[in-house]
Amino acid sequence: MSAAHDPTVGVLLTSQAFRGLGYGVAAVQLGALMGGDGLSATEVGLVLAAILVGSFLTSLVLARWGDRLGRRRAYAGLYAALLLCGLVIATGLPWWLLAVAALSGAMSVEVIESGPFTTLEQVMLAGTGRPRKQVVRGFGLYNAIAAVAGTLGALLGSLPADRALLGGMLAGTAVAGLLLTLRLPATVEAPAPGLPQSRVLARSRGPVARLASLFATDSLAGGFVIQAYIGYWLTVRFGATTHTIGITFAVAGILQTASLLAAPRVANRFGLLPTMVFTHLPANVMLAAVPFAPSLALAIALLLGRACLSSMDVPARQAYVMAMVPPEERTAAAAITNTARYLTRPLGPALAGVLQSVSLAAPFLFAGVAKIGYDLALWRFFRHVPLPADPPPRRAR
Helix, strand or coil: CCHHHCCHHHHHHHHHHHHHHHHHHHHHHHHHHHHHCCCCHHHHHHHHHHHHHHHHHHHHHHHHHHHHHCHHHHHHHHHHHHHHHHHHHHCCCCHHHHHHHHCCCCCCCCCCCCCHHHHHHHHHHHCCCCCHHHHHHHHHHHHHHHHHHHHHHHHHHCCCCCHHHHHHHHHHHHHHHHHHHCCCCHHHCCCCCCCCCCCCCCCCHHHHHHHHHHHHHHHHHHHHHCHHHHHHHHHHHHCCCHHHHHHHHHHHHHHHHHHHHHHHHHHHHHCHHHHHHHHHHHHHHHHHHHHHCCCHHHHHHHHHHHHHHCCCHHHHHHHHHHHHCCHHHHHHHHHHHHHHHHHHCCHHHHHHHHHHCCCCCHHHHHHHHHHHHHHHHHHHHHCCCCCCCCCCCCCCC
16 A cells, blocks of 8 residues: 555544544543542542553553554554443443543543553554655644644533533544544554564664653653643732633644644754754743743743744654654654653642742743753754654555
């Protein structure tokens, strides 16, 4: 099957749209439903922790055995698990059953880079045999669709919390995903499935380990300035109303989506690594400058300026990891680098709470400085590392 007739990109983009919609609803309604059913804060925390632990464990399983199991089979398995999660919610079964089902890694309240699904989709998008410029464009569209679908899902989730609504959305998403999986061609599989390996990574072990540590640092720093904290800071520092904060976040979301679509053009003009570093760097300077803003208008301007640039590295980063490693190691590389991000990000809000006791500005400063350090280290370590040329197109066996 030639790249021009390969349905992989269309299937994965459609799948991402359905899943973003479902996860957007979950991000709004899941906590409200558990609270409405009388779960304590500890019990809610345990369910959410199970979702995070599930993403972590399943990503590790994919890193070691994903290609041996088969990418399409693993993808279908995740959607089957998501169907189970949706049915548990919709039918009113105990929440501890959802926690058990969530250990599969299928549940998420993150729309962009949503756990094991992202790992498999990242690998399959990179393996279509298309030129790298088209692959980067695909990653940009992939993440933009996630952002738009997640926003629409969040709007739908603003309806009164209802187990039938959330469970039905997740179950419907899962059924659509299973049907779409049937359209994936054999070319999405690893070049040599089933061959024994002594290590998860061989040729790319060093670079992937270094990238994973850097991505973990960046993700930890991002956890210090989640939207909830930014909204809190704007309220305390300037007395901003929820109306103002809501409009600010909505505009930021639009700018973020536009930047995801623009990122491939920048990357194809200047290169993947320069795009990762030199769009991210000014965004982080603006982040560190936010607490020094003397007025609400200037603080919002800095936040919106950051939104124009801070996500442009996402499609470039995904494409960069896939371009750096050989095709047979892509699943492991994606799983390891993505898992590193999932593992450290939840620590950020907790540590930010400690820093707030020192100064409300401290989380912004720490996040900005740490992210600037990440950008500089990324450039320092990888600017002289050449990327392989585009591989020849693969055909179905």
